[in-house]
Amino acid sequence: MSLLKIENLTKTYANGRGIKGLDLEIHHGEVVALLGPNGSGKTTAIKTMLGLLHKNKGCIEIQGYNEETHMKDILRLTGAVIGNPAHYEYMTAFENLVLMQAFFTGITKEDIEAILEKVGLLEFQNEKVKGFSTGMKQRLAIAKAMLHHPPLLILDEPFSGMDIEGRAKIKALLKNEIEKKQLGVLISSHQIFDIEDWVTKVCIINESQWLGTESMIEITKKQLSLEAHYLNRVQEERGHSA
């Protein structure tokens, strides 16, 4: 059974932008990169998958649970970082994570400290988030996404605002967790070099349209780098539209 299955997902805004006809499947252990220019519909797709936006049509299933009838189960099985991190800035990092205890059984104080240590925030756990840098806030968002050990991670620009050290730490953490727990990951990033060496499939979106999904093996067979493949596909599409 696939971990995430999306068919014909469509969400459009009044200005006609959004995402149209997205198909996507992620299995355990797969890392799928969602690539596209700014405003192409990546965040809209992710927000729609998580119920923050209401789809116009299409089907979303996570581990067999349909989003229309089992949104609670979908959220239980998913950890997500969506766009700019938005925490409760007047609370400490620890308090932000404690709020999850009420809805995920078995999360202990030790679990919270362990995840804060993994993302490099343990020494700042009692500091108000208000004083955090963007990178630290992003790391806290990743801690939130991983605290309840979900089998699926959906990460929208997870490395934005992070310094080199923080980026390396989070990449290592994610790679390790994916390998150890066979997590499925959907990741969108503008920094192709951050994800090139560990994605297994690439899904490209341009101007709200889904251009297709290919495996990294196929891309490598064409002797293309991920960046070259992405640029080819987007330019090809622009040529067609022109």
Added chain:
Amino acid sequence: MKEIIGSVKNEYRKILARKKSLLLYILTGIIVLGLFVLYYTLSENLNLTVMSGAYYPIWVLGWMMKLILPLFLVMTSIDSMTGEFQDESIKNVLQLPIERHQIYLGKLLAGLIYGAGHLLIILLVSLLGATVIDGFGTFLALPQILSSYVMALFVLGLVIVLISLLSLFFKTSSTALTMSILLYLGLNGLGLYYGFLQVYLPTTYLSMYEKMLNNSMLLYMMSYYIIFSVLGIFKFQTKEV
């Protein structure tokens, strides 16, 4: 039920974590203390007994209910509704495995508990004042005092339900607050101009909570509770982030 309790706990935790909310609790205590000093000084200097000490806590409550308490709760409700949509921190709650209507109810109930905290401060400080004025005889009137406070909480609940619904229609907290104040003034004005409308206006009940047990006002209030809560849940469920 477990989810709603969890939601209420989280929402109340968030309210208390905001410096502003704690400051409003302190402010309530200071205002009630100030009212006592004013009352005591005037009655001592003018040698007047305006009321029996037993009714002092009800008199204080009457003053606080005129504007201060509803305003404090309006500010808190707007922070937890419009405020969270404005800074997008609402994403945190919406990613938890809980139904949206449970989140909404959690916010309403946490606001009510916060309001109950204000009433408790007013009750304790004013009881202390009443004891100074009239000795321990005050406590004989405790059942009547308590029933006034319970009814006041019921009215404040309606304020929270109404403002929470209203604040879902605005993008910024300042607009929501301005519109709430304008709505309050507008409804009051409407009631004054068209007297027959008063019985239907939710603002009427802010000052008439003591009489609620004795007439049909309770029914009107219950209807408003249901209508505003259902509309609020509907709007909250369809709102996008």
